[in-house]
Amino acid sequence: MNSKLVKKILIVTANPKNTDELRLDEEIREVEAGLARARKRDQFEIISKWAVRPEDLYRALLDYEPQIVHFSGHGTGSQGLVLENDLGKLQLVSTESLARLFKVFKDKIECVFLNACYSETQAEAIYQHINCVVGMNQAIGDRAAIKFAVGFYDALGAGRPFEDAYEIGCTAIDLESLPESSTPVLKIRSRSALPPPPITFETISTA
Numbered sequence: 001m002n003s004k005l006v007k008k009i010l011i012v013t014a015n016p017k018n019t020d021e022l023r024l025d026e027e028i029r030e031v032e033a034g035l036a037r038a039r040k041r042d043q044f045e046i047i048s049k050w051a052v053r054p055e056d057l058y059r060a061l062l063d064y065e066p067q068i069v070h071f072s073g074h075g076t077g078s079q080g081l082v083l084e085n086d087l088g089k090l091q092l093v094s095t096e097s098l099a100r101l102f103k104v105f106k107d108k109i110e111c112v113f114l115n116a117c118y119s120e121t122q123a124e125a126i127y128q129h130i131n132c133v134v135g136m137n138q139a140i141g142d143r144a145a146i147k148f149a150v151g152f153y154d155a156l157g158a159g160r161p162f163e164d165a166y167e168i169g170c171t172a173i174d175l176e177s178l179p180e181s182s183t184p185v186l187k188i189r190s191r192s193a194l195p196p197p198p199i200t201f202e203t204i205s206t207a
Contacts, residue, residue, distance in 0.1 A: 007110075008045050009153075010066035012052045014073040014083045016090040023142045024050075024072050027115070030150045031070075038157025053084050054093055058101060067110045069102075070149075075116035075136065082116075099125035106130060111162055113152070115145050120185050127187040132162045137185050144180040147172045162188060 011031070013024045028048055035044050049060050061069070074082035081098065085091040099122075102112060111132040114123055123135025134152075136145075151172030155165035166186040173181040 006043055006045050007068060008047060008064055008066040009068040009070060010060055010064055011046060011048045011070045011072065012057060012060060013048070013050050013071075014052045014081075016074075016082060016084045017088045018090055019074050019082060022073065023146065026142075027072055027146045027149055030146055031153050034150050034154045035157045038154065040157055040159045043159075044157065051084050051088065053086065054091065057083065057093075061101070061105050061109075065105075065108050067108065068113065069109055069111070070113040070115065071119075072115045072145075072149075075114065075119035075122065077118035078121055081114070081119065081122055095122050095125045098122055099128060102126045103129040113149075115140075115149055123185065123187055132186070132188045134166060135185055135187075136183050138183055140180050140183045141178070143176070144173050144178045144183065147176050147178065148184055162186075 011028055013028070015022050015024055032046055035041055035046065038044075047060070047064050047066065049056060052060075071081065076082060076092065078095070080092045080094045083091050083093050102109065106129040109130050112123070112126050112130050112134070114133070114135045117136055117139040119135040120137045121135075123133040127133045140148075148169040150169075152165045152169035155168040156162075160168070163186070166184065170181045170184055
């Protein structure tokens with residue numbers, strides 16, 4: 001297997017002690033199980049980081065250089081996303097800080113997936129720098145969030161593009177008769193809107 005072809009999925013989670021409990025372990029377990037059985041499973045590697053603090057987030061991006069970043073936890077809309085402090089309690093990270101962070105990694109990261117309530121605000125800001133971002137336009141229940149994530153990665157594991165993965169995720173919510181299939185939002189640039197790859201030149205010696 002050519003390691004250069006493997007896409008790294010960095011899953012970061014935070015569920016501070018003073019916030020409502022989320023089924024984050026179930027979400028990650030289901031995503032891992034789905035990719036493990038996928039036709040193109042050898043093309044993906046999952047890296048999970050739990051109880052993430054702000055410094056853990058940027059260190060993981062530096063250390064692993066993932067192509068896909070998945071956040072599972074709480075969102076607060078305009079106030080930002082919820083990470084943890086050194087005591088395991090809530091620490092808000094602002095929308096502006098997240099956008100600035102992901103700007104640094106814009107040449108590495110293909111997709112950011114924010115599986116958190118009211119995270120569309122952060123998705124919009126990150127989308128200034130990353131070509132594909134998923135967020136939530138309102139609150140989403142644990143069950144719907146898990147079904148969406150599983151459907152999304154099942155589609156990627158089958159070799160489908162991000163647009164199809166998003167649609168499969170929304171459909172997975174629908175198939176469970178849950179009312180939240182319009183909660184996930186996708187922000188993506190078409191291939192025609194992306195800048196062309198850089199032109200490289202090779203020097204050939206005739207000596």
